[in-house]
Amino acid sequence: MIHRSKAPLRIGLAGGGTDVSPYCDEFGGAILNATISLNAYATIEEIEEHKIILEAFDRDEKEIFEWATMLPLNGHLDLLKGVYNRIQKDYPFEKKGIKLSTYVDAPAGSGLGTSSTLVVAIVGAFAEMLQLPLGEYDIAHYAYDIERKDLQLAGGRQDQYAATFGGVNFMEFYSDDKVIVNPLRIRQRYLDELENNLLLYYTSTSRESAKIIEEQSQNVVKRNQSSIEAMHQLKEQAQLMKEALLKGQLEQIGHILDIGFEQKRRMASGINNQLIDDIYYAAKSAGATGGKISGAGGGGFMIFYCPGNTKYKVIQALEQFGGKPHNYQFTKHGLKTWTV
Template sequence: MIYRSRAPLRIGLAGGGTDVSPYSDLFGGAILNATINLYARASIQPIDENAIVVQALDRHEEQRFEWNNELPIDGKLDLLKGVYNRIQKDYGVPLTGFKLSTYVDAPAGSGLGTSSTLVVAIIGAFYEMLRLPLGEYDIAHYAYDIERSDLKLAGGKQDQYAATFGGVNFMEFYEGDKVIVNPLRIKQQILNELENNIVLYFTATSRESATIIKEQVKNVNSNNEKSIEAMHQLKEQAKMMKEAMLKGRLHEIGEILDFGFQQKRLMANNISNSSIEEVYESAKKAGATGGKISGAGGGGFMIFYCPGNCRYKVIEALEQFGGQARHYQFAQNGLNTWTV
């Protein structure tokens, strides 16, 4: 038997950063995101030896251990081992050897929620194997708790919920890790046009989001007015984006993205840099009406809204920077698990 799962990565469209504590605890956050058909995948396969093997196939990394109730958190494959440790502690894993394998369709640090989505996928594989009594909210919060409490990784809350629920969602974040996921019923013709007009561009650089997020947290704790006001504006941006998408006012999408781009730069240093600014301005000169740095910022993926048929000119204009436009489609389904 092989127990498999996959969970979709996401692109953030508005409100990015307002899901991070303590801002969300103090003021409430709001984000609009959409999952795409790039995935984090996990498989658990029993093996005929008393061992635990963890491997990230996309990164060509593997570790092997004698059977143990707790695997060492040492900077290598910690997401895989951290999920196992927590599942073992809370539910117990049968005393049988197994191999836990993962693969992610985008590089770590790319801004598409890869780490959190991977955690959701790994939980999904154990969920399938052990028939765990977990609903969608349970799985998403479980993933968040493993990352933030067990592994002490800095970050927000949106990625775990996007990966678990899937689709286009307006999410609200409140004190006490309370999250409300509001699925949006977007007409298919609007989603088709959004896919046509939104260019997903990889800058060919990855970044460590934790550093940027830690500064963002520091700015809130120190009552940095400029940073906090920027987050307020990004929360409003999420509401603006929700209304524009629900009402089919696609001509507003680029302007709303551009508004968010200007605000997000004020949240923390290193969210943007000279390279990102040059890419952004080149895209706008080629016809894009707005764009966004995906994730915490500093590199990774960017998106650009390209109305009409200007996507082709924008992609051509960005070739000089050495990055790559990635083909994608929106994914309506979240975490999916099955047994072979």
């Protein structure tokens, strides 16, 4: 049998970084995000050989192991191995060969939550195969636990919950891993206009988010007041974004994004660089009213709010930087699983 899953990537619209410990544990975090029509996919095929075959098609990586309940973590396909190891620990299944293959529609380090979304998709595929009684909160927290605790990868909490729940959500983060997901009932015409005006632009660079996030966390531990105040402002930005979307005050979106862009650079030194600044101000000169770096920063995707028909002038203005715009649509679904 073949067990499949897919989970959507997300755009963070406001509050990014306030879902990272220890900030959210001490002060509480808030993020507004929306899932888009780019996905992470996982497939588990049951095979006759007593082997474990792992393959990431988008990374052109493959490993084959004799059947075992624990696979070695060595920097290759560790996300796949981490989920397999945890599933075998908590929900051990009979000795049978499987082939686990994955694919992600965006490159690693792009700022759209690719790693965490992939973990959610893999957990979903195993939950489908084993018929595990896991709800949305269960799967999101399980994926978070695997990535942050088992694999010791630095990062926040929003991506796992966005990928599992899907749609446009206002998320709250507290101590003891408490997360509250609030789906927003936004009028369709507001979402259509937001989708029309929001340009998703790939800088053609990637970055390692863990180092940026580690510095951000240390700034809270060391009581760097500038960094902490920036996080307070970003949390407030999420509230402003929620209100603007619910009320259809889309003319404020660019300004709210612009506030966040200026605040986010204060959280850690690697978030901004000269290329990002050049792209950002070129976009604003061409008609964008604001924008942001997607994810931890340092590269990957950026988004820009382009009212009216300014999106096309912004695209032309950004051609000089070697990146490219990326088509997308907002999606309402989260993790999906099925068996064939």
